[in-house]
Amino acid sequence: MMVDSSMTETAKVSPRAGPSYAGWIGKLVASPLYAATIGLIANSRMARLVLLLAIPLVWIVTLHIGPIYQMARISIMDNYPPAPGGVVYTLDNYRLFFQEPLYFMPFLRSIIFAVCVTATTLIVVYPVAYYVAKVVKPENRTRALLLLLTPFWAGELIRTFSVIMFLANRGAVNVFLREVGLIDRPIILLYNYFSLSFGVIYLISLFMLLPLYSAIEKIPTLLVDAAADLGAGPWARFRRVILPLSKDGIISGCSLVYLTSIGVFAAPLLLGGPNSTIFPEIIASLFHGSSDKWPEGAAFSILMLAVSLSTVGLFMRVVGGRSVKLM
Amino acid sequence: MQPVVHFRNVNKSYGSSLAVDNLDLAIEPGQFVTLLGPSGCGKSTTLRMLGGFETPTSGEIFLDGQEISRLPPNKRNVNIVFQDYALFPHLNVRRNVAFGLELKGMASDAIHKRTMELLSLVKLTDFAERMPGQLSGGQRQRVALMRALAPNPNVLLLDEPLSALDAKLRQQMQIELKSIQKTTGKTFIFVTHDQEEALTMSDVVVVMNAGRIEQMGDPHTLYAKPRSRFVANFIGETNFIEGRLKAIDGGLAAIEWNGSVVHANLNGQSPAIDSTVAAAIRPEAISVLSQKPANTIAVSGRITQRIFKGDHTSLTVSLENGQSVVAQLDPVALSAVTGDDVWLTWRENDAVVLAD
Amino acid sequence: MRSYFSDFPKTALQASYWLFVIYLLLPLALMMAISFKDANFVAFPIDKWTLKWYAQVLQDKQFLEACAYSIFIALMTTLFATIIGVWIALLISAEGIMARSVIFALACLPAVVPGLINAISMRIFIRVLDIPTGTGAIILGHTVHAVPFVVIMVLTRLRSMPNNLVDAARDLGADSFVAFMRVTLPYLTPALAGGMVFCVLTSIDDFVRTFFLGGYQTTLPMLIFAKVQGGMSPEINAMATLVLIVTAAIGLYAEHFTRRSRT
Ligand SMILES: Nc1ncnc2c1ncn2[C@@H]1O[C@H](COP(=O)(O)OP(=O)(O)OP(=O)(O)O)[C@@H](O)[C@H]1O
Ligand SMILES: [Mg+2]
Numbered sequence: 001m002m003v004d005s006s007m008t009e010t011a012k013v014s015p016r017a018g019p020s021y022a023g024w025i026g027k028l029v030a031s032p033l034y035a036a037t038i039g040l041i042a043n044s045r046m047a048r049l050v051l052l053l054a055i056p057l058v059w060i061v062t063l064h065i066g067p068i069y070q071m072a073r074i075s076i077m078d079n080y081p082p083a084p085g086g087v088v089y090t091l092d093n094y095r096l097f098f099q100e101p102l103y104f105m106p107f108l109r110s111i112i113f114a115v116c117v118t119a120t121t122l123i124v125v126y127p128v129a130y131y132v133a134k135v136v137k138p139e140n141r142t143r144a145l146l147l148l149l150t151p152f153w154a155g156e157l158i159r160t161f162s163v164i165m166f167l168a169n170r171g172a173v174n175v176f177l178r179e180v181g182l183i184d185r186p187i188i189l190l191y192n193y194f195s196l197s198f199g200v201i202y203l204i205s206l207f208m209l210l211p212l213y214s215a216i217e218k219i220p221t222l223l224v225d226a227a228a229d230l231g232a233g234p235w236a237r238f239r240r241v242i243l244p245l246s247k248d249g250i251i252s253g254c255s256l257v258y259l260t261s262i263g264v265f266a267a268p269l270l271l272g273g274p275n276s277t278i279f280p281e282i283i284a285s286l287f288h289g290s291s292d293k294w295p296e297g298a299a300f301s302i303l304m305l306a307v308s309l310s311t312v313g314l315f316m317r318v319v320g321g322r323s324v325k326l327m
Numbered sequence: 328m329q330p331v332v333h334f335r336n337v338n339k340s341y342g343s344s345l346a347v348d349n350l351d352l353a354i355e356p357g358q359f360v361t362l363l364g365p366s367g368c369g370k371s372t373t374l375r376m377l378g379g380f381e382t383p384t385s386g387e388i389f390l391d392g393q394e395i396s397r398l399p400p401n402k403r404n405v406n407i408v409f410q411d412y413a414l415f416p417h418l419n420v421r422r423n424v425a426f427g428l429e430l431k432g433m434a435s436d437a438i439h440k441r442t443m444e445l446l447s448l449v450k451l452t453d454f455a456e457r458m459p460g461q462l463s464g465g466q467r468q469r470v471a472l473m474r475a476l477a478p479n480p481n482v483l484l485l486d487e488p489l490s491a492l493d494a495k496l497r498q499q500m501q502i503e504l505k506s507i508q509k510t511t512g513k514t515f516i517f518v519t520h521d522q523e524e525a526l527t528m529s530d531v532v533v534v535m536n537a538g539r540i541e542q543m544g545d546p547h548t549l550y551a552k553p554r555s556r557f558v559a560n561f562i563g564e565t566n567f568i569e570g571r572l573k574a575i576d577g578g579l580a581a582i583e584w585n586g587s588v589v590h591a592n593l594n595g596q597s598p599a600i601d602s603t604v605a606a607a608i609r610p611e612a613i614s615v616l617s618q619k620p621a622n623t624i625a626v627s628g629r630i631t632q633r634i635f636k637g638d639h640t641s642l643t644v645s646l647e648n649g650q651s652v653v654a655q656l657d658p659v660a661l662s663a664v665t666g667d668d669v670w671l672t673w674r675e676n677d678a679v680v681l682a683d
Numbered sequence: 684m685r686s687y688f689s690d691f692p693k694t695a696l697q698a699s700y701w702l703f704v705i706y707l708l709l710p711l712a713l714m715m716a717i718s719f720k721d722a723n724f725v726a727f728p729i730d731k732w733t734l735k736w737y738a739q740v741l742q743d744k745q746f747l748e749a750c751a752y753s754i755f756i757a758l759m760t761t762l763f764a765t766i767i768g769v770w771i772a773l774l775i776s777a778e779g780i781m782a783r784s785v786i787f788a789l790a791c792l793p794a795v796v797p798g799l800i801n802a803i804s805m806r807i808f809i810r811v812l813d814i815p816t817g818t819g820a821i822i823l824g825h826t827v828h829a830v831p832f833v834v835i836m837v838l839t840r841l842r843s844m845p846n847n848l849v850d851a852a853r854d855l856g857a858d859s860f861v862a863f864m865r866v867t868l869p870y871l872t873p874a875l876a877g878g879m880v881f882c883v884l885t886s887i888d889d890f891v892r893t894f895f896l897g898g899y900q901t902t903l904p905m906l907i908f909a910k911v912q913g914g915m916s917p918e919i920n921a922m923a924t925l926v927l928i929v930t931a932a933i934g935l936y937a938e939h940f941t942r943r944s945r946t
Contacts, residue, residue: 026432042860056771067804131696153934155888162710170726263797265891400853413851427855
């Protein structure tokens with residue numbers, strides 16, 4: 001018995017055929033082919049630096065800045081593609097926007113809509129984020145959060161579709177209300193601002209939830225305890241301690257929701273009605289359809305980009321005070 | 328013998344600040360050399376220049392007689408043990424140790440044999456398949472050490488490798504490190520700011536301050552014959568004797584101090600007569616007497632504090648000139664209490680004149 | 684244990700949480716329920732149940748082709764976005780790089796620009812460069828959109844990386860390329876996995892960029908869009924349910940994976 005077990009022991013410690021190692025890496029690196037190619041770059045400080053800089057900078061300049069630059073350039077052309085007589089640069093496309101209420105009003109509506117959606121989302125999501133971050137026991141937190149995250153893996157269109165079916169005349173809400181006996185004929189929930197906001201909030205509340213959650217979770221419990229010891233009631237504690245300390249989360253959450261909701265595209269097409277036309281549809285129509293009005297479209301896009309980014313900038317300035325990271 | 332490592336007039340500056348200032352240092356093969364100095368004095372910078380992670384602003388570094396100052400780290404036959412071990416978190420212990428061997432292109436069997444040998448040297452064979460995250464601090468330390476030793480470097484560099492361990496483990500690792508150095512016969516360059524650690528482990532201690540070498544020598548010399556005020560202060564406890572140099576006589580300096588003239592070993596210094604000089608004397612070299620001795624020079628004072636420290640008692644004696652002197656004595660030697668007047672005396676050669 | 688957090692109106696918070704969960708889950712759950720309805724129109728109540736819609740969807744050539752096309756685009760997008768995102772992140776985290784924050788801000792630009800504007804600017808861009816709409820353009824558009832997220836995820840992970848790991852690898856004889864492949868890349872694995880799943884899911888889900896950049900071939904969201912606009916039958920529900928289950932499973936698995944490797 002004793003001999004047996006000790007023998008298996010030694011067999012385990014030093015097996016005849018040892019495990020294999022990546023000695024080939026050393027051989028590869030030592031090979032002349034490697035030395036003449038990758039090795040050359042890897043061992044030259046200059047080559048490394050060039051390689052490190054080249055791809056990212058080229059990518060960022062051409063594909064992050066390039067499209068916006070082109071959009072700005074076309075927005076001041078009179079025609080695109082340029083008429084045979086040559087390009088005339090003009091600000092007419094911008095002027096058109098301010099002269100024509102047909103463009104101007106949807107733009108205003110879009111901004112107001114985005115602001116309202118952002119505010120509503122903040123108010124709705126804050127208590128939820130707070131609950132998960134501070135009331136739920138730490139061991140259950142992941143589960144509570146996952147329950148909220150799962151729907152968001154479903155994708156934009158599928159969620160929009162589910163909202164349509166939820167609010168339709170013969171959808172879940174109306175059928176339920178009728179069964180209960182509250183209504184006789186369906187109330188119209190779809191194709192108006194209500195369905196649009198319902199859907200958009202449904203689509204983007206995650207962008208509010210996650211920043212808020214991580215900001216609130218970071219607030220030390222001790223700090224709130226201290227405030228309570230100093231006699232602050234629940235409301236005072238919320239206003240004086242929790243709210244200021246979750247400011248970063250509020251700022252990034254609101255910025256993300258605002259920027260996303262101002263640029264939603266599929267949802268208004270599917271959920272909006274003739275009376276709730278917002279700006280994205282107008283812009284898109286300038287690029288598609290028979291009337292090919294690219295310069296106007298580009299100008300409106302630039303305006304929208306400028307206004308949305310500067311609103312966010314202003315918001316960060318006013319609420320954040322100091323510099324804040326968006327992500 | 329040709330030094331295994333030789334820094335020649337090496338400077339390293341970051342912007343306008345000088346991290347290493349005209350370093351000239353030769354290290355003999357097979358020695359345990361310690362760089363000792365306070366935080367920010369340039370120890371790590373020195374080590375990192377040798378490892379290839381910093382290039383000297385000026386000067387040359389030689390390894391085995393070859394100029395290496397500008398070689399990248401992978402082309403130098405030295406290895407570092409990092410302060411926080413820097414074990415690869417995604418590789419198990421075995422693969423961590425084998426990392427350097429794989430890069431040498433050795434065959435799997437040879438790699439395995441050497442890896443297991445090294446692990447058995449530090450009794451970690453049973454942990455070969457563990458991930459670094461599953462090891463204790465001491466075990467990680469050993470793995471890091473073996474990983475650095477595996478490629479068989481000429482010189483092993485250790486940057487405060489023990490500072491993350493608790494006191495008990497640190498002592499144990501000190502002994503283990505020293506014995507590994509003995510068995511492998513390699514040159515170890517060890518960085519620490521703990522003077523006790525430096526004294527226990529090293530063959531040679533290099534005391535650094537503000538980017539310069541203050542003094543270099545074996546631990547005993549450094550302790551007994553510090554050359555500067557900084558070294559005397561940094562290594563062990565010291566009393567300073569400061570006064571006017573009256574005379575020089577046969578290697579001894581006569582210094583006017585606290586109303587009497589005391590003697591100190593010149594220690595290679597040659598101060599001018601009548602200038603102010605400083606000498607250092609260790610507490611344990613001072614004898615405390617209850618009466619003025621008949622035939623030696625002694626200084627009188629009054630005991631202001633008496634602290635029992637276990638193996639000895641520490642006395643603080645306040646002198647007439649307002650200075651305090653710390654002395655050590657056996658618990659049984661003298662039953663003086665606070666407030667008693669005593670006489671202090673020492674053998675002339677135990678006090679050494681300092682350069683500054 | 685005394686917690687001052689709990690004497691906030693706790694029940695109110697709890698209620699708000701559960702109401703929100705219901706708000707998020709109910710429409711999807713009902714949509715899934717209808718996919719089992721044995722009738723030709725999409726409405727409540729459900730009297731008879733069936734699996735026939737699933738059988739129909741799984742034989743629907745258009746659907747399967749759209750799936751394959753979307754997956755192909757998603758995989759290409761993921762490949763390019765990962766490579767470029769890691770590359771940019773390495774540049775941003777490199778020592779002694781000037782204008783780091785400017786590069787970072789520009790790298791994040793496509794994520795901050797509203798989706799529609801991003802799509803339109805890409806449409807203009809490819810027309811100016813005479814790139815045809817279609818597969819290549821879609822992949823390009825999706826990649827540009829995905830890169831910032833990869834950059835952010837990789838940067839976050841890189842920040843937590845002990846900076847002497849690479850030094851240790853170099854010290855043991857690895858040149859900078861080998862050190863990157865054998866140490867940095869494995870260390871980035873969780874972030875890469877998370878980033879890749881994110882790329883796949885956002886690409887499969889993307890509508891607006893495909894709308895502007897796409898050619899004649901239909902992607903999955905385009906197909907669903909067309910069907911939803913065209914008139915409803917439980918077939919769409921079955922389609923949506925299938926897609927939802929697959930994407931949610933991928934998402935949950937990725938979440939689980941990154942969470943586990945984080946601890
Ligand atoms: N990368 C760097 N950039 C600028 N200054 C540096 C850099 N590295 C080190 N220094 C400066 O060089 C000096 C020496 O630093 P070094 O790390 O060598 O000190 P050290 O002796 O190892 O200290 P410690 O015991 O704290 O590790 C310090 O003043 C430090 O601030
Ligand atoms: Mg250091």
